[in-house]
Amino acid sequence: MSYVEINNIYKSYGKDQVLDNVSFEIESGECFGLIGPNGAGKSTLIDIITGLTQYNSGDISVDGHVVPQDVVKVREQIGLVPQEIALMQELNATSNLEYFGGLYGLSGRMLKERINEGLEVVGLTEHTKKAVKTFSGGMQRRLNIAAAILHRPKFLILDEPTVGVDPQSRNKIFEFIQYMNQEYGTTVLYTSHYMEEVEALCERLFILDNGQQIGYGTQAKIKQLVQDTVKWFIEVEQAPLDFEEKLSTRLPGVQQVVSENNSFHLIVDPVEFNTKELMTLINEENIELTTLNKEALSLEESFLQLTGKTLRD
Numbered sequence: 001m002s003y004v005e006i007n008n009i010y011k012s013y014g015k016d017q018v019l020d021n022v023s024f025e026i027e028s029g030e031c032f033g034l035i036g037p038n039g040a041g042k043s044t045l046i047d048i049i050t051g052l053t054q055y056n057s058g059d060i061s062v063d064g065h066v067v068p069q070d071v072v073k074v075r076e077q078i079g080l081v082p083q084e085i086a087l088m089q090e091l092n093a094t095s096n097l098e099y100f101g102g103l104y105g106l107s108g109r110m111l112k113e114r115i116n117e118g119l120e121v122v123g124l125t126e127h128t129k130k131a132v133k134t135f136s137g138g139m140q141r142r143l144n145i146a147a148a149i150l151h152r153p154k155f156l157i158l159d160e161p162t163v164g165v166d167p168q169s170r171n172k173i174f175e176f177i178q179y180m181n182q183e184y185g186t187t188v189l190y191t192s193h194y195m196e197e198v199e200a201l202c203e204r205l206f207i208l209d210n211g212q213q214i215g216y217g218t219q220a221k222i223k224q225l226v227q228d229t230v231k232w233f234i235e236v237e238q239a240p241l242d243f244e245e246k247l248s249t250r251l252p253g254v255q256q257v258v259s260e261n262n263s264f265h266l267i268v269d270p271v272e273f274n275t276k277e278l279m280t281l282i283n284e285e286n287i288e289l290t291t292l293n294k295e296a297l298s299l300e301e302s303f304l305q306l307t308g309k310t311l312r313d
């Protein structure tokens, strides 16, 4: 039995089918990614796992405890970092953590130790005295994360934890997740709009779009789903201003062009696309070609192919 089992979950709000037969499993000690564009149903699914929202049909268990029947046992295992910052703005970092620790039933020396550890792992030990309202968005997010792990949860759920976060805080959050996962064997469910984050942190992932499964499995498996799509990298000596447009419109099978100075990445349908036509265009334009390579798709590009959307939609 897997640590988290999600089977055939359906959820609707009125006539809107928000989750449509969603099933996946998360193994104990795994860092698992849940990816999807805005409104895909990610937060709804997290609310269902944590027993905050009811579902219409299907079944869910965490460590063998059924949701919602055994929700108290499930919640004991969970540390949740919600999308919205949930802190008391007038209080300082330590007082906030004392409050949350109290909710988990921690007190005395144990609470003090956990607060110190929490502040340490999110890199806030130097900022314990000032009111939280003076913190940057990234620092507040990190404090929110420290609050979620005071009771040493076996299962850490992070709902888009890097939104509105500066690069330094983002790196700290990454290091923290890897630390919890490797040091304590914490199982992690990580949701994000940023495919590169999931690519770095999670070996397996689930892609959700309009409440439905689009892809599920290892990164390699997701990329395989779109194996019919190919990417070409072109570099030229001096590209004319309209070269990108000509690549998009003049060559059959070109689905997307991403350019940077004299470099161009083309995502193409390999059946329609033909390098001969590319060479003809380059000759016609009198351009000197310096590089022409076939490339592997990134996870982000695979996602685009699967859903027709970018994650930042």
Ligand SMILES: Nc1ncnc2c1ncn2[C@@H]1O[C@H](COP(=O)(O)OP(=O)(O)OP(=O)(O)O)[C@@H](O)[C@H]1O
Pocket (backbone or CB within 6 Å): 013, 018, 036, 037, 038, 039, 040, 041, 042, 043, 044, 045
């Ligand atoms: N309480 C609610 N009542 C009605 N509809 C809701 C409710 N909560 C969410 N929805 C709808 O359910 C769908 C999924 O929303 P959800 O917040 O789960 O998506 P998401 O993938 O987390 O999106 P985002 O990345 O924007 O947070 C959306 O269409 C949303 O409008």
